[in-house]
Amino acid sequence: MKKVTVQDQGLVEKTKCHAAAIGVAMKESVYPLTATVQYPRQRKKMPDNFRGYILFDPDKCINCWECAFICPANAIRMKEAPNKKYYPTIDYGKCIFCHFCIDSCTDSALRTTKIHDVAYKDMDEMVTLTEEMIEPPEIVREDTKLVEYQIDDKDLQITKTREVDNLFVDEVPPSVEIPVVSQCIDGASCIGCHVCEYVCGSGAISSSIANGVMNMAIDTDNCTGCGLCVKECTMQILKLVRK
Amino acid sequence: MHDADIKACEEVIKMATEAAESKWEIKVPDKPLKDKLYFENLKSVVIDTEICSRCLTCAAVCPGGIIVVGDKVDFPDYETKCLDCGACVRVCPRFVYEPLSGMGSSTAFIAGRSKRFAGQDGAMVTELIVSAMEMGIIDRGLFAGRNENWETEMFHVRDPEQLAITTLSGTKYTFADVLPELKKAVKFTKNGVGVVGTPCIVSGVRKLQQEYPIFREKVKLVVGLFCTENFHYSAISQYLRDKGVDFSKLVKTDITMGKFIATMTDSEVKFKVKALEEILPSGCNVCCDFTAVEADVSVGSVGSVPGYSTISVREAIAVKILDYIKEQGYAEFGEGDPGQLGFLVGHKKKRAENLKK
Numbered sequence: 001m002k003k004v005t006v007q008d009q010g011l012v013e014k015t016k017c018h019a020a021a022i023g024v025a026m027k028e029s030v031y032p033l034t035a036t037v038q039y040p041r042q043r044k045k046m047p048d049n050f051r052g053y054i055l056f057d058p059d060k061c062i063n064c065w066e067c068a069f070i071c072p073a074n075a076i077r078m079k080e081a082p083n084k085k086y087y088p089t090i091d092y093g094k095c096i097f098c099h100f101c102i103d104s105c106t107d108s109a110l111r112t113t114k115i116h117d118v119a120y121k122d123m124d125e126m127v128t129l130t131e132e133m134i135e136p137p138e139i140v141r142e143d144t145k146l147v148e149y150q151i152d153d154k155d156l157q158i159t160k161t162r163e164v165d166n167l168f169v170d171e172v173p174p175s176v177e178i179p180v181v182s183q184c185i186d187g188a189s190c191i192g193c194h195v196c197e198y199v200c201g202s203g204a205i206s207s208s209i210a211n212g213v214m215n216m217a218i219d220t221d222n223c224t225g226c227g228l229c230v231k232e233c234t235m236q237i238l239k240l241v242r243k
Numbered sequence: 244m245h246d247a248d249i250k251a252c253e254e255v256i257k258m259a260t261e262a263a264e265s266k267w268e269i270k271v272p273d274k275p276l277k278d279k280l281y282f283e284n285l286k287s288v289v290i291d292t293e294i295c296s297r298c299l300t301c302a303a304v305c306p307g308g309i310i311v312v313g314d315k316v317d318f319p320d321y322e323t324k325c326l327d328c329g330a331c332v333r334v335c336p337r338f339v340y341e342p343l344s345g346m347g348s349s350t351a352f353i354a355g356r357s358k359r360f361a362g363q364d365g366a367m368v369t370e371l372i373v374s375a376m377e378m379g380i381i382d383r384g385l386f387a388g389r390n391e392n393w394e395t396e397m398f399h400v401r402d403p404e405q406l407a408i409t410t411l412s413g414t415k416y417t418f419a420d421v422l423p424e425l426k427k428a429v430k431f432t433k434n435g436v437g438v439v440g441t442p443c444i445v446s447g448v449r450k451l452q453q454e455y456p457i458f459r460e461k462v463k464l465v466v467g468l469f470c471t472e473n474f475h476y477s478a479i480s481q482y483l484r485d486k487g488v489d490f491s492k493l494v495k496t497d498i499t500m501g502k503f504i505a506t507m508t509d510s511e512v513k514f515k516v517k518a519l520e521e522i523l524p525s526g527c528n529v530c531c532d533f534t535a536v537e538a539d540v541s542v543g544s545v546g547s548v549p550g551y552s553t554i555s556v557r558e559a560i561a562v563k564i565l566d567y568i569k570e571q572g573y574a575e576f577g578e579g580d581p582g583q584l585g586f587l588v589g590h591k592k593k594r595a596e597n598l599k600k
């Protein structure tokens with residue numbers, strides 16, 4: 001068996017360490033530094049892409065249903081609005097805050113916020129209707145301090161500033177996706193039903209008839225690459241390709 | 244990702260981009276009734292004149308899927324819902340109807356019996372589709388199966404093991420919605436689709452292939468069935484019930500030697516097919532094609548001894564598949580006798596006269 005002995009650091013070093021420990025103890029008794037955030041009087045600073053309460057902008061929605069299709073928790077139901085379009089509603093009783101819906105939303109009609117503390121009285125209330133998603137929900141704010149954690153190479157630094165955080169992400173950072181546009185890969189198989197033209201929200205697809213021939217065209221400058229026409233084409237002859 | 248993968252991805256993207264175009268043309272089909280919707284044209288030329296064969300080529304191609312199919316082809320609110328694209332009149336084999344008849348370009352006439360499967364006769368239809376799947380020519384075959392009430396249901400067979408469902412093979416004397424399902428199959432297939440159908444369905448497939456390259460590319464094997472007539476489900480099921488057929492015990496329906504035979508687990512009901520003339524669909528009454536002349540290969544029961552299927556071979560692809568079946572020893576083969584078909588071919592040819600009426 002091998003005996004492990006403590007390394008002798010020498011008297012000077014030992015005294016130094018003890019003095020430092022006493023110093024920290026004295027500082028803590030005067031100005032204690034806790035890692036716990038004193039919510040709700042203090043709030044932790046969240047990153048801009050925090051997955052919180054979801055906001056919706058009907059003007060940007062192109063009615064593609066992509067959010068409802070992708071939601072793994074089946075939390076999104078599309079409901080008909082007075083203008084005959086279908087808009088999402090979210091059941092927060094089911095939502096797992098994965099934000100797939102936001103990621104899938106082609107025109108940023110769905111947006112995240114840093115709000116994570118909405119309270120409901122019962123399950124029914126958690127079904128959030130479209131109109132309740134347009135404006136941020138009412139929350140009680142008692143916070144006066146903003147807590148920020150920073151981890152440097154040695155230690156966890158906690159800074160607390162007298163500041164109230166903005167919980168809305170006003171500017172959605174521009175997407176860094178590869179720009180794509182819709183193109184036809186088999187024009188001869190087109191039946192000329194115009195469904196692509198009807199569904200295109202940006203008017204990029206046009207058609208005209210002359211001398212018994214219908215001419216279809218996609219304006220690649222106007223096409224946003226949302227893929228709605230690709231999904232709706234009954235003959236599956238449209239594809240998204242790199243711009 | 245590995246460099247090789249990235250390269251492969253780039254290749255695919257490049258290929259897709261090269262084939263893509265932002266401008267294309269479509270020929271607009273002629274309208275006999277100029278100021279009417281295309282569906283009204285189809286209705287007045289084919290449906291109202293009662294020459295519609297219920298092949299459902301129109302329903303398969305209609306972009307909204309709004310042509311509904313019960314016993315008859317219909318489109319209740321066409322005034323508001325028809326997109327007026329004209330796809331239906333482009334593909335309807337009977338819009339400009341030139342009845343086909345005879346044997347087609349038959350290169351060989353043989354009898355066969357599958358050792359692996361059980362079917363109506365020699366199960367050669369099932370054998371052809373499954374062998375084509377094994378050879379990698381197709382990745383799915385469309386079968387008209389049935390439920391316990393003998394209503395037809397379409398199945399995509401992607402693995403021979405699925406044929407453990409014994410109701411997939413065997414003849415159902417009611418229309419099946421083959422072509423709307425073919426449209427779906429074309430969407431999902433990677434290699435190609437094999438399809439089985441009566442002569443009207445085969446004509447529909449050919450028309451789709453003639454008009455739209457996507458069907459030319461994806462439908463690799465077309466197996467035709469010999470056919471004198473088919474029936475609407477409501478009519479034939481009522482008729483058989485009146486004759487005392489219990490559908491829960493029914494295992495096989497067959498027409499041989501001029502007799503309709505319904506075999507049940509404990510008994511048999513037999514009567515002359517002629518008696519069925521009163522429920523003969525009007526579309527079949529003007530159909531002159533007995534052997535599905537446009538199919539790659541046609542299969543039927545007349546022309547060979549009982550227990551064998553008669554195979555009329557036309558296209559090279561069918562020869563290739565039959566060679567493979569022989570090589571693997573999947574089936575026994577014998578001689579077919581085209582002479583025996585003479586009567587039925589002639590009988591159907593005479594129906595051209597009904598067309599004039």
Ligand SMILES: Cc1cc2nc3c(=O)[nH]c(=O)nc-3n(C[C@H](O)[C@H](O)[C@H](O)COP(=O)(O)OP(=O)(O)OC[C@H]3O[C@@H](n4cnc5c(N)ncnc54)[C@H](O)[C@@H]3O)c2cc1C
Binds near residue numbers: 366370386421440471
């Ligand atoms: C409506 C109808 C009428 C027929 N009339 C005659 C006739 O008068 N004379 C004659 O010699 N042969 C006729 N046949 C063909 C014959 O009954 C057999 O289908 C043929 O011999 C093939 O037998 P098999 O054992 O090789 O096929 P199987 O291996 O049993 O396979 C039969 C195939 O037919 C398909 N099928 C069955 N019913 C239908 C349907 N209603 N619509 C589309 N596909 C279907 C099944 O999906 C299956 O793929 C008719 C077939 C049908 C469907």
Ligand code: SF4
Binds near residue numbers: 100
């Ligand atoms: S966050 Fe996730 S679970 Fe919630 S609605 Fe969006 S997709 Fe569905």
Ligand code: SF4
Binds near residue numbers: 304305327330
């Ligand atoms: S939408 Fe097109 S295919 Fe459908 S009925 Fe109208 S014209 Fe025919």
Ligand code: SF4
Binds near residue numbers: 299300316336
């Ligand atoms: S014959 Fe076929 S394509 Fe023509 S109307 Fe009848 S079902 Fe439709």
